[in-house]
Amino acid sequence: MEGGLDLTIIVPALAAGLLVLLTHVPLGSQVLKRGIVFIDLAIAQIAALGVIIAGVGDLDPQGWAVQGAAACAAVLGALLLTWTEKQWPDVQEAQIGVLFILAATAGLLLVAHDPHGGEHLQDLLAGQILWVRYSQLVLPAIVTGVIGLALYLLHGQLGRLPFYLLFALAVTASVQLVGVYLVFTSLIVPALAVRHYAKHQLLLAYAIGAAGYAAGLVLSTLYDLPSGALIVWCLTVIAVGVYAVGPKPLTPARSPH
Template sequence: MPVFLAGIVVVLSHVPLGQEVVKRGIIFIDLAIAQIAGVGVIAARLLDVDSAWGTQLFAAGAALIGALILVFTERKLGRYQEPLIGILFVLAASLGLLLLSHDPHGGEALKEMLSGQILWVTWQQVAVSSAVLMSISVVWMLFRKRLGHAGFYLLFALTVTTSVQLVGVYLVFASLVIPALAMRNVAERKWRAGLYWGWGIGILGYGAGLTLSYHFDIATSPLIVWALAVCALAGFFISSNSARFPTKK
């Protein structure tokens, strides 16, 4: 139950931001920011920071630095933003490998960062992460038109920082992009409808992935990613047919 609730919280908080990511065409921003936050986690590990809050501060600090870099590059080199995001991701990933090169448990740490430890999520983690993620989500949904580029990047960095330690880089990317991309045609006509469809796809994907993982004893995070993709594909076809044949009043 805490694992499923963690998934619901991630979906509810990530789909609204994912719509903006797809709209702007900066698909790999979540991977870049998540990877930068991961470097912060690795740095905390190497400095023997034991507390969860200490690790969170390292991750948030790194992600905010990455967000400020992207704010600067968008203002100065906006047309090249997508390749710059890709370069930032590669640099952060390479830095993480360099930092872990002399760590005997580096491979395990890298796996945890990418695929997460979603099966070991506790009620306390869910409560703390829910408070942070839902607060950010409410701010974005209420003030998204006033926040501008800097506000978007900073809220995005804080969101990814929290969720990457909860579910890992792969699920953060999948939760942000897959439902939002599948429902882009709906969101273009009506933003709230696209949001509701995206939430439904995300929650169904997490539920299906967890159920299949439990019954067939398969790795959970990768299976949820595939379940999200399948549910998104089904949702795309259903919503497209619904739009093609509108109901009569």
């Protein structure tokens, strides 16, 4: 065992994870229903690109200007995807993939001459959740409240544009807290695990996410392992277990020949 439990580190990190889950779990179920699973990666990568652009401009990495740059990039990406879905709905998933790879490679080009560029990219992908401070949770908490209120007022019935805009805001608030990998995992894995449950889907998905974050943070602290990667694995293992013991879809009866 490499270290001990430090609640002063774990508690704010867990609070950050729970904030992310509050919006990502219900939005993740929407993503599955719409069949556009990789939108979260694309929007998260675009938000990360906004952060990189702000960094190139020597803005304070913890300042509101960086948050604004990430939000503007994510919203522009959301508007573009809204337009492409309207124009070419049959290839929307492919278009999302193209946008993701363009944003990812643009980030590589922008940091190519930065001696710390690789480290910065790694932080945006894997996140630095274990070092989150309470002061960093203020803006995400506000954004989470706004998105939660919108989802409540709309009863989860989101049109194309509202969905993409809310999604962009949610990802913007979370990508700098937990990184691209955890954004994707928080959105998709709990939703996958509970998709065949008839009751309490949302509550169960929240429980899976919270347990995954808690287990990953504790284990990463005890064994001095990368917290983001370990949370991804813990959350996924728990989700697989919940799915395995849950109800299975009915197999359609074969028609007689």
